Amino acid sequence: MTSAVPTVQWPGPDTSRIPFAVYTDAALHQEELRRFFYQGHWCYVGLEAEVPKPGDFKRTVVGERSVILSRAADGQLHCFENVCAHRGMQFCRKRHGSGVKEFVCPYHQWSYTLSGDLQGVPLRRGVRQDGQVKGGMPADFNPKEHGLTKLKVATRGGVVFASFDHEVEPLEDYLGPTILTYFDRLFNGRELSILGYNRQRIPGNWKLMQE
Template sequence: MRASSTVFPITPVWEDDGTHRIPFLAYTDAQIYQRELERFFYKGHWCYVGLEAEIPEPGDYKRTVVGERSVILVRDADGAIHVVENVCAHRGMRFCRERHGKAKDFVCPYHQWSYGLNGDLQGVPFRRGVKQDGQVHGGMPSDFKTSDHGLTKLKVAVRG
């Protein structure tokens, strides 16, 4: 066998005529993969995430993926459908571990930030800090707004 293999070429060769193998690099190159993720999943395209029937009741949710992003399809208390990224806005932890279920809200296990079913931040533990010896320690800055720290929301369209 030769030192250079035609099965795993170092530089891809795309022939102009006839039928040939697709260069192995097309399947393994990180830059090509990132471009495909952006092109097919993240930029200007609608991606199927589920059926309304999968979340029939308020609080029902389904965890799935769009590209490499973990997302949650959820029905809120008013019956509206939302799709939010399964990544806490505080430290980036994936908080929803179950593939499907029923919830009143979503709570990140890392620092217990809680989010409504619509993705809005509801609560932050020790937001105003902790009193000790007459002084307040820690907490969020005085200009902290929960409305600025919700989950990333994806556009939703329901087709009937």
């Protein structure tokens, strides 16, 4: 099978000069998103201290996909994509929230639990008009098959990671013993507090920010 990812020609034998296409080619960018964010990787999504109580949530991103970290009524953490299963609309616009009971898409009012399961569809059985039922969902519509895209979640030392890849290796194996030593030195179980946020926006992709 031929890859659709373009081959970038480097101007020299080393990495002292980087071809401009590495930063600008759209197909290459999408492939890098898949490899570095969506497949085989754990990504940081927040701190447990940001969602301490049931009904708390935080909106963030993994790669270029908007996701929500929430704490359900049973105290469990969940992470799911901020995209309605009906028409693909981003239903959550707030960065943070507390005391919520559900998420409702403003487009067609599909509602979801704090764990990302579909719980309500307006006019699911249609509307009876002139002796006929018009609209509605098919008779075999199963809400369990139309929940939000869920991410795998792992926590360590009060830090929350998530992955779109449910076959990803355990977080501890992914980080490895060397990084775990440094990680546990910083996040050693002490209670964390949120003092505030400092955000920067730049017109570039993740590689420019890394540099």
